[in-house]
Amino acid sequence: MLLDGDAWRAMFRDFHTEAWRLETLPQYLMPQEEAEIQAFRDGKRIDPQSYRSSYTDRVNRQRAEGRANGRVRVLTRPLSEYLRFEFSRYYEPHVLAGEEIRILDVTDRENPLVGVQDFWLFDRSTVVLMNYGPDGRQISRELYEGDPAPFIAYQHIAVTESVPFSEYVSG
Template sequence: MFRAARYSAYHLETRDGYEQDEAYAEWLAGHRFDPAERWPWWIELVSAAVARGVEVRRARVVSEPVSAYIRYEYDLTTGHNVKAGEQVRWLPRRQANALLLPGNDLWLFDGSQVLFNHFDGDGRMTGEELVTEPGIVAHCVTAFEAIWDAATPHEEYKPT
């Protein structure tokens, strides 16, 4: 779906932690690595999309003080997401009270498709669900834009 996007690919993340993989374990142990070297396929995928005119945005709704996992994501964002061409913003959860948030993380493609990401309680992905029903898509577009407008750009956000 990412390769087929024509003008937009927006990602909403709302969890304070995801499955703890080897890279996260290394980071916790104090080993800092270049995310572009570890995940070059992401840099290539996003860079290619941006080069063909796709706007790639990622909004993260986070609790503060942030979890160790969110601090890990924050530390990797400049060398991974931003380097690839993504625009990234952060919204402290306490500032989201007036917003209606979707119940799951999601990707929005071209304002016409929503790919919901389903996770278990430990942050392991259990599946995806593609939805094209116009009412649900419109709700997700509206919610994402409200989150985006309220969120702080990565370059200005300082996690607590």
């Protein structure tokens, strides 16, 4: 079953304990980010301390409610332009809002998640596969109807093998 609109938004509204994402691509081409990417290219930066968006507001509220948001970003160096943008425009403010963002740098090591596609895992029971084209354009979001156990294992590997975003960028 493909998820869009209200059904997709409900996943983030209705989870009980955790919404978690695995990100594996060097870039995502999202039309709603075009203006922000251009601002980044033009040298315009944000203050992560004062940046607010509906996403950071939601993460902050959910953290106060005892619900967790997290992700692991798999990457190789040098960072793509998109990753540099993502680090400066999203990750810092998201961490400040309460999202646990971790980095799995596989530049000088074997990728323990090779071949695993992007996904969201909600409450360790509901998996949504994120389907992208080779250029990073989103094709669809698909509710996975099989056993979530492999995705729980992928999450464990990703978290165990990664470091917190703030540690990664300071090192």
